[in-house]
Amino acid sequence: MTPGQKQGGPSVRTIPEGEDRERLVCPDCGYIAYENPKIVVGSVTTWEDGRILLCRRAIEPRRGFWTLPAGYMELGEASAAGAAREAWEEARARIEIDCLLAVYDIPRISQVQLIFRARLLSPAIEPGPESVEVGLFAWDDIPWSQLAFPSVVWSLNEHRARLGQRDFPPGGNPPDPVHGL
Amino acid sequence: MTPGQKQGGPSVRTIPEGEDRERLVCPDCGYIAYENPKIVVGSVTTWEDGRILLCRRAIEPRRGFWTLPAGYMELGEASAAGAAREAWEEARARIEIDCLLAVYDIPRISQVQLIFRARLLSPAIEPGPESVEVGLFAWDDIPWSQLAFPSVVWSLNEHRARLGQRDFPPGGNPPDPVHGL
Numbered sequence: 155m156t157p158g159q160k161q162g163g164p165s166v167r168t169i170p171e172g173e174d175r176e177r178l179v180c181p182d183c184g185y186i187a188y189e190n191p192k193i194v195v196g197s198v199t200t201w202e203d204g205r206i207l208l209c210r211r212a213i214e215p216r217r218g219f220w221t222l223p224a225g226y227m228e229l230g231e232a233s234a235a236g237a238a239r240e241a242w243e244e245a246r247a248r249i250e251i252d253c254l255l256a257v258y259d260i261p262r263i264s265q266v267q268l269i270f271r272a273r274l275l276s277p278a279i280e281p282g283p284e285s286v287e288v289g290l291f292a293w294d295d296i297p298w299s300q301l302a303f304p305s306v307v308w309s310l311n312e313h314r315a316r317l318g319q320r321d322f323p324p325g326g327n328p329p330d331p332v333h334g335l
Numbered sequence: 336m337t338p339g340q341k342q343g344g345p346s347v348r349t350i351p352e353g354e355d356r357e358r359l360v361c362p363d364c365g366y367i368a369y370e371n372p373k374i375v376v377g378s379v380t381t382w383e384d385g386r387i388l389l390c391r392r393a394i395e396p397r398r399g400f401w402t403l404p405a406g407y408m409e410l411g412e413a414s415a416a417g418a419a420r421e422a423w424e425e426a427r428a429r430i431e432i433d434c435l436l437a438v439y440d441i442p443r444i445s446q447v448q449l450i451f452r453a454r455l456l457s458p459a460i461e462p463g464p465e466s467v468e469v470g471l472f473a474w475d476d477i478p479w480s481q482l483a484f485p486s487v488v489w490s491l492n493e494h495r496a497r498l499g500q501r502d503f504p505p506g507g508n509p510p511d512p513v514h515g516l
Protein backbone atom coordinates (compact mmCIF):
# COMPACT_ATOMS: atom_id res chain seq x y z
CA MET A 155 0.00 0.00 0.00
CA THR A 156 1.58 3.29 -1.06
CA PRO A 157 0.65 6.70 0.35
CA GLY A 158 -1.56 7.39 -2.67
CA GLN A 159 -3.59 4.22 -2.22
CA LYS A 160 -5.18 4.45 1.20
CA GLN A 161 -7.83 1.87 1.93
CA GLY A 162 -10.89 2.77 3.95
CA GLY A 163 -10.43 5.30 6.69
CA PRO A 164 -12.40 8.40 7.59
CA SER A 165 -14.47 9.38 4.55
CA VAL A 166 -17.86 10.57 5.84
CA ARG A 167 -18.40 14.17 6.89
CA THR A 168 -20.72 14.40 9.86
CA ILE A 169 -21.08 16.25 13.15
CA PRO A 170 -20.15 13.79 15.93
CA GLU A 171 -22.39 13.77 19.00
CA GLY A 172 -21.33 16.43 21.48
CA GLU A 173 -19.41 18.49 18.93
CA ASP A 174 -20.24 21.64 17.05
CA ARG A 175 -18.69 21.10 13.66
CA GLU A 176 -18.29 18.50 10.92
CA ARG A 177 -15.47 15.98 11.20
CA LEU A 178 -14.33 13.17 8.94
CA VAL A 179 -15.54 9.85 10.33
CA CYS A 180 -14.71 6.33 9.16
CA PRO A 181 -17.92 4.46 8.26
CA ASP A 182 -16.23 1.13 8.98
CA CYS A 183 -14.73 1.63 12.43
CA GLY A 184 -16.15 4.92 13.70
CA TYR A 185 -12.76 6.61 14.02
CA ILE A 186 -12.99 10.41 14.04
CA ALA A 187 -10.17 12.17 12.19
CA TYR A 188 -9.50 15.52 13.80
CA GLU A 189 -8.18 17.40 10.82
CA ASN A 190 -5.90 20.26 11.68
CA PRO A 191 -4.26 22.94 9.65
CA LYS A 192 -0.83 21.91 8.44
CA ILE A 193 2.43 23.72 8.89
CA VAL A 194 4.67 24.18 5.86
CA VAL A 195 8.27 25.10 6.62
CA GLY A 196 10.55 26.46 3.93
CA SER A 197 13.30 28.90 3.17
CA VAL A 198 14.59 31.56 0.88
CA THR A 199 18.17 30.34 0.83
CA THR A 200 20.98 32.31 -0.79
CA TRP A 201 24.54 31.56 -1.72
CA GLU A 202 27.27 34.12 -0.93
CA ASP A 203 26.72 35.96 -4.20
CA GLY A 204 23.02 36.50 -3.44
CA ARG A 205 21.70 33.88 -5.84
CA ILE A 206 18.58 32.12 -4.58
CA LEU A 207 18.02 28.38 -4.38
CA LEU A 208 15.01 27.12 -6.34
CA CYS A 209 13.81 23.58 -7.07
CA ARG A 210 11.80 22.37 -10.05
CA ARG A 211 9.07 20.06 -8.80
CA ALA A 212 9.11 16.38 -9.76
CA ILE A 213 5.71 15.83 -8.13
CA GLU A 214 2.19 17.13 -8.26
CA PRO A 215 0.78 19.62 -7.58
CA ARG A 216 2.49 22.00 -10.01
CA ARG A 217 4.91 19.41 -11.34
CA GLY A 218 7.58 21.03 -13.52
CA PHE A 219 7.21 24.43 -11.88
CA TRP A 220 9.83 26.09 -9.69
CA THR A 221 9.47 26.45 -5.95
CA LEU A 222 11.39 27.20 -2.77
CA PRO A 223 12.58 24.21 -0.74
CA ALA A 224 9.60 23.72 1.58
CA GLY A 225 7.29 21.02 2.84
CA TYR A 226 5.24 19.73 5.72
CA MET A 227 6.77 19.97 9.14
CA GLU A 228 7.22 16.56 10.75
CA LEU A 229 6.30 15.41 14.25
CA GLY A 230 8.86 16.13 16.95
CA GLU A 231 10.63 18.74 14.87
CA ALA A 232 11.31 22.42 15.46
CA SER A 233 10.24 24.69 12.61
CA ALA A 234 13.69 25.97 11.62
CA ALA A 235 15.07 22.41 11.71
CA GLY A 236 12.21 21.37 9.45
CA ALA A 237 13.07 24.07 6.92
CA ALA A 238 16.69 22.87 6.91
CA ARG A 239 15.54 19.26 6.47
CA GLU A 240 13.41 20.23 3.47
CA ALA A 241 16.36 22.02 1.84
CA TRP A 242 18.36 18.83 2.24
CA GLU A 243 15.60 16.55 0.98
CA GLU A 244 14.71 18.61 -2.05
CA ALA A 245 18.07 20.05 -3.08
CA ARG A 246 20.76 18.25 -1.04
CA ALA A 247 21.48 21.73 0.28
CA ARG A 248 23.13 22.27 3.64
CA ILE A 249 21.79 25.53 5.01
CA GLU A 250 21.99 27.73 8.09
CA ILE A 251 18.78 29.43 9.16
CA ASP A 252 19.11 33.18 9.74
CA CYS A 253 15.65 34.41 10.79
CA LEU A 254 11.92 34.12 10.19
CA LEU A 255 11.20 35.92 6.91
CA ALA A 256 7.44 35.48 6.57
CA VAL A 257 4.35 33.79 7.98
CA TYR A 258 1.61 33.12 5.44
CA ASP A 259 -1.95 32.00 6.10
CA ILE A 260 -3.48 29.93 3.32
CA PRO A 261 -6.88 29.18 4.86
CA ARG A 262 -8.35 27.82 1.61
CA ILE A 263 -6.09 24.79 2.02
CA SER A 264 -5.67 25.14 5.81
CA GLN A 265 -1.96 25.83 5.74
CA VAL A 266 0.29 28.10 7.70
CA GLN A 267 3.65 28.61 6.04
CA LEU A 268 6.73 29.55 8.06
CA ILE A 269 9.35 30.81 5.62
CA PHE A 270 12.87 31.42 6.91
CA ARG A 271 15.80 33.35 5.49
CA ALA A 272 18.84 31.09 5.24
CA ARG A 273 22.40 30.83 3.98
CA LEU A 274 23.64 28.04 1.74
CA LEU A 275 26.77 26.57 3.33
CA SER A 276 28.09 24.97 0.14
CA PRO A 277 27.14 25.52 -3.50
CA ALA A 278 27.14 21.76 -4.05
CA ILE A 279 23.44 21.13 -4.60
CA GLU A 280 21.59 18.44 -6.53
CA PRO A 281 18.01 17.31 -6.95
CA GLY A 282 16.48 15.17 -4.24
CA PRO A 283 13.67 12.71 -5.05
CA GLU A 284 10.98 15.39 -5.24
CA SER A 285 12.93 17.67 -7.61
CA VAL A 286 13.84 17.25 -11.26
CA GLU A 287 16.28 20.12 -11.21
CA VAL A 288 17.70 22.60 -8.72
CA GLY A 289 19.49 25.88 -9.33
CA LEU A 290 20.82 29.14 -7.95
CA PHE A 291 19.19 32.17 -9.55
CA ALA A 292 20.10 35.82 -9.65
CA TRP A 293 17.01 38.02 -9.22
CA ASP A 294 16.69 38.80 -12.92
CA ASP A 295 17.11 35.16 -13.86
CA ILE A 296 14.31 33.83 -11.65
CA PRO A 297 11.80 31.95 -13.84
CA TRP A 298 8.94 34.25 -12.79
CA SER A 299 6.44 32.79 -15.23
CA GLN A 300 7.08 29.27 -13.99
CA LEU A 301 6.84 29.63 -10.22
CA ALA A 302 4.68 27.00 -8.57
CA PHE A 303 2.67 28.95 -5.99
CA PRO A 304 1.73 32.55 -5.11
CA SER A 305 3.53 32.24 -1.78
CA VAL A 306 6.79 31.60 -3.66
CA VAL A 307 6.40 35.00 -5.31
CA TRP A 308 5.47 36.60 -1.96
CA SER A 309 8.49 35.05 -0.25
CA LEU A 310 10.90 36.18 -2.95
CA ASN A 311 9.55 39.74 -2.81
CA GLU A 312 9.75 39.74 0.98
CA HIS A 313 13.34 38.54 0.79
CA ARG A 314 14.24 41.30 -1.64
CA ALA A 315 12.53 43.96 0.51
CA ARG A 316 14.52 42.87 3.58
CA LEU A 317 17.96 42.56 2.00
CA GLY A 318 20.56 43.91 4.42
CA GLN A 319 18.02 44.28 7.24
CA ARG A 320 17.92 42.48 10.57
CA ASP A 321 15.37 42.23 13.40
CA PHE A 322 12.31 42.86 11.27
CA PRO A 323 8.79 41.51 11.69
CA PRO A 324 8.00 38.62 9.36
CA GLY A 325 6.03 39.46 6.25
CA GLY A 326 2.43 38.34 5.92
CA ASN A 327 -0.07 37.75 3.15
CA PRO A 328 -0.18 40.64 0.69
CA PRO A 329 -3.43 42.61 0.62
CA ASP A 330 -6.07 40.78 -1.36
CA PRO A 331 -7.24 43.14 -4.12
CA VAL A 332 -10.56 41.31 -4.39
CA HIS A 333 -11.51 40.61 -0.79
CA GLY A 334 -9.55 43.38 0.87
CA LEU A 335 -7.81 40.81 3.07
CA MET B 336 -19.81 8.72 20.83
CA THR B 337 -18.07 11.63 22.45
CA PRO B 338 -14.61 12.91 21.49
CA GLY B 339 -13.06 11.01 24.36
CA GLN B 340 -14.51 7.66 23.29
CA LYS B 341 -13.14 6.96 19.82
CA GLN B 342 -13.76 3.48 18.53
CA GLY B 343 -11.15 1.74 16.42
CA GLY B 344 -9.13 3.88 14.12
CA PRO B 345 -5.39 4.08 13.55
CA SER B 346 -3.68 2.44 16.53
CA VAL B 347 -0.73 0.44 15.17
CA ARG B 348 2.66 2.09 14.64
CA THR B 349 4.35 0.72 11.55
CA ILE B 350 6.34 1.87 8.53
CA PRO B 351 4.01 1.72 5.52
CA GLU B 352 5.46 0.27 2.30
CA GLY B 353 7.30 2.94 0.33
CA GLU B 354 7.75 5.26 3.29
CA ASP B 355 10.67 5.99 5.53
CA ARG B 356 9.10 6.51 8.93
CA GLU B 357 6.51 5.09 11.27
CA ARG B 358 2.89 6.09 10.86
CA LEU B 359 -0.26 5.22 12.78
CA VAL B 360 -2.25 2.64 10.82
CA CYS B 361 -5.71 1.26 11.50
CA PRO B 362 -5.56 -2.54 11.86
CA ASP B 363 -9.21 -2.84 10.75
CA CYS B 364 -9.33 -0.82 7.55
CA GLY B 365 -5.70 -0.03 6.68
CA TYR B 366 -6.16 3.73 6.90
CA ILE B 367 -2.88 5.60 7.45
CA ALA B 368 -3.12 8.60 9.76
CA TYR B 369 -0.56 11.19 8.74
CA GLU B 370 0.05 12.88 12.03
CA ASN B 371 1.20 16.45 11.73
CA PRO B 372 2.39 19.04 14.18
CA LYS B 373 -0.45 21.17 15.48
CA ILE B 374 -0.73 24.92 15.45
CA VAL B 375 -1.78 26.68 18.64
CA VAL B 376 -2.98 30.26 18.23
CA GLY B 377 -3.28 32.59 21.18
CA SER B 378 -2.82 36.11 22.40
CA VAL B 379 -1.48 38.37 25.06
CA THR B 380 -4.48 40.67 25.20
CA THR B 381 -4.49 43.87 27.20
CA TRP B 382 -7.17 46.32 28.28
CA GLU B 383 -6.50 50.06 27.95
CA ASP B 384 -4.87 50.23 31.38
CA GLY B 385 -2.32 47.56 30.44
CA ARG B 386 -3.91 44.74 32.44
CA ILE B 387 -3.55 41.35 30.81
CA LEU B 388 -6.33 38.85 30.13
CA LEU B 389 -5.83 35.44 31.74
CA CYS B 390 -8.12 32.43 31.98
CA ARG B 391 -8.20 29.76 34.67
CA ARG B 392 -8.52 26.38 32.99
CA ALA B 393 -11.65 24.28 33.50
CA ILE B 394 -10.12 21.35 31.62
CA GLU B 395 -7.08 19.12 31.66
CA PRO B 396 -4.20 19.41 31.20
CA ARG B 397 -3.32 21.83 33.99
CA ARG B 398 -6.89 22.28 35.17
CA GLY B 399 -7.17 25.12 37.68
CA PHE B 400 -4.05 26.87 36.42
CA TRP B 401 -4.00 30.21 34.61
CA THR B 402 -3.29 30.54 30.92
CA LEU B 403 -3.53 32.90 27.99
CA PRO B 404 -6.54 32.49 25.70
CA ALA B 405 -5.17 30.01 23.15
CA GLY B 406 -6.05 26.78 21.43
CA TYR B 407 -5.79 24.69 18.30
CA MET B 408 -6.23 26.49 15.03
CA GLU B 409 -9.22 25.20 13.06
CA LEU B 410 -9.44 24.23 9.39
CA GLY B 411 -10.10 27.06 6.96
CA GLU B 412 -9.04 29.70 9.45
CA ALA B 413 -6.34 32.35 9.34
CA SER B 414 -4.03 32.37 12.36
CA ALA B 415 -4.97 35.82 13.71
CA ALA B 416 -8.66 35.02 13.30
CA GLY B 417 -8.07 31.82 15.23
CA ALA B 418 -6.48 33.71 18.10
CA ALA B 419 -9.48 36.06 18.21
CA ARG B 420 -11.86 33.06 18.16
CA GLU B 421 -10.05 31.49 21.11
CA ALA B 422 -10.31 34.73 23.12
CA TRP B 423 -14.04 34.68 22.49
CA GLU B 424 -14.48 30.99 23.29
CA GLU B 425 -12.45 31.04 26.49
CA ALA B 426 -13.18 34.50 27.88
CA ARG B 427 -16.04 35.96 25.82
CA ALA B 428 -13.48 38.63 24.96
CA ARG B 429 -13.76 40.69 21.80
CA ILE B 430 -10.23 41.51 20.74
CA GLU B 431 -8.33 43.25 17.96
CA ILE B 432 -5.06 41.64 16.89
CA ASP B 433 -2.11 44.03 16.76
CA CYS B 434 0.89 41.95 15.63
CA LEU B 435 2.70 38.64 15.97
CA LEU B 436 4.39 38.64 19.38
CA ALA B 437 6.08 35.24 19.43
CA VAL B 438 6.49 31.92 17.64
CA TYR B 439 7.30 28.99 19.92
CA ASP B 440 8.39 25.50 18.90
CA ILE B 441 7.36 22.77 21.32
CA PRO B 442 8.71 19.73 19.47
CA ARG B 443 8.22 17.39 22.46
CA ILE B 444 4.47 17.65 21.84
CA SER B 445 4.76 18.63 18.16
CA GLN B 446 3.26 22.07 18.54
CA VAL B 447 4.01 25.41 16.99
CA GLN B 448 2.48 28.28 18.91
CA LEU B 449 1.67 31.58 17.21
CA ILE B 450 1.10 34.17 19.94
CA PHE B 451 -0.26 37.57 18.96
CA ARG B 452 -0.38 40.89 20.79
CA ALA B 453 -3.97 42.14 20.96
CA ARG B 454 -6.24 44.80 22.40
CA LEU B 455 -9.37 44.04 24.37
CA LEU B 456 -12.24 46.02 22.84
CA SER B 457 -14.49 45.89 25.89
CA PRO B 458 -13.72 44.96 29.51
CA ALA B 459 -16.89 42.83 29.61
CA ILE B 460 -15.37 39.36 29.86
CA GLU B 461 -16.69 36.13 31.34
CA PRO B 462 -15.66 32.49 31.40
CA GLY B 463 -16.42 30.36 28.36
CA PRO B 464 -16.95 26.60 28.71
CA GLU B 465 -13.24 25.82 29.04
CA SER B 466 -12.58 28.40 31.77
CA VAL B 467 -13.66 28.50 35.39
CA GLU B 468 -12.63 32.11 35.85
CA VAL B 469 -11.21 34.94 33.76
CA GLY B 470 -9.52 38.12 34.83
CA LEU B 471 -7.49 41.18 33.93
CA PHE B 472 -4.16 41.28 35.76
CA ALA B 473 -1.65 44.04 36.34
CA TRP B 474 1.93 42.74 35.98
CA ASP B 475 2.53 42.48 39.71
CA ASP B 476 -0.78 40.71 40.25
CA ILE B 477 -0.19 37.93 37.73
CA PRO B 478 -0.49 34.55 39.52
CA TRP B 479 3.06 33.56 38.57
CA SER B 480 3.11 30.42 40.66
CA GLN B 481 -0.09 29.17 39.06
CA LEU B 482 0.57 29.60 35.35
CA ALA B 483 -0.31 26.55 33.28
CA PHE B 484 2.57 26.26 30.81
CA PRO B 485 6.13 27.55 30.30
CA SER B 486 5.07 29.26 27.07
CA VAL B 487 2.61 31.39 29.07
CA VAL B 488 5.56 32.74 31.07
CA TRP B 489 7.60 33.22 27.91
CA SER B 490 4.74 35.09 26.20
CA LEU B 491 4.17 37.39 29.17
CA ASN B 492 7.87 38.24 29.35
CA GLU B 493 7.99 38.85 25.59
CA HIS B 494 5.00 41.14 25.87
CA ARG B 495 6.63 43.12 28.66
CA ALA B 496 9.92 43.41 26.73
CA ARG B 497 8.11 44.81 23.68
CA LEU B 498 5.83 47.32 25.44
CA GLY B 499 5.64 50.48 23.35
CA GLN B 500 7.54 48.91 20.45
CA ARG B 501 6.31 48.24 16.93
CA ASP B 502 7.70 46.32 13.92
CA PHE B 503 9.79 43.87 15.93
CA PRO B 504 10.65 40.25 15.15
CA PRO B 505 8.56 37.75 17.07
CA GLY B 506 10.15 36.20 20.11
CA GLY B 507 11.19 32.58 20.09
CA ASN B 508 11.94 29.86 22.61
CA PRO B 509 14.24 31.06 25.37
CA PRO B 510 17.68 29.45 25.47
CA ASP B 511 17.53 26.01 26.99
CA PRO B 512 19.98 25.97 29.94
CA VAL B 513 20.29 22.19 29.70
CA HIS B 514 20.49 21.49 25.99
CA GLY B 515 21.83 24.84 24.84
CA LEU B 516 18.87 25.22 22.47
Ligand SMILES: [Zn+2]
Pocket residue numbers: 162163164180181182183184185343344361363364366
Ligand atom coordinates in the same frame (compact mmCIF):
# COMPACT_ATOMS: atom_id res chain seq x y z
ZN1 LIG C 1 -12.01 2.82 9.73
Ligand SMILES: [Zn+2]
Pocket residue numbers: 162163180182183185343344345361362363364365366
Ligand atom coordinates in the same frame (compact mmCIF):
# COMPACT_ATOMS: atom_id res chain seq x y z
ZN1 LIG D 1 -10.10 1.74 10.59
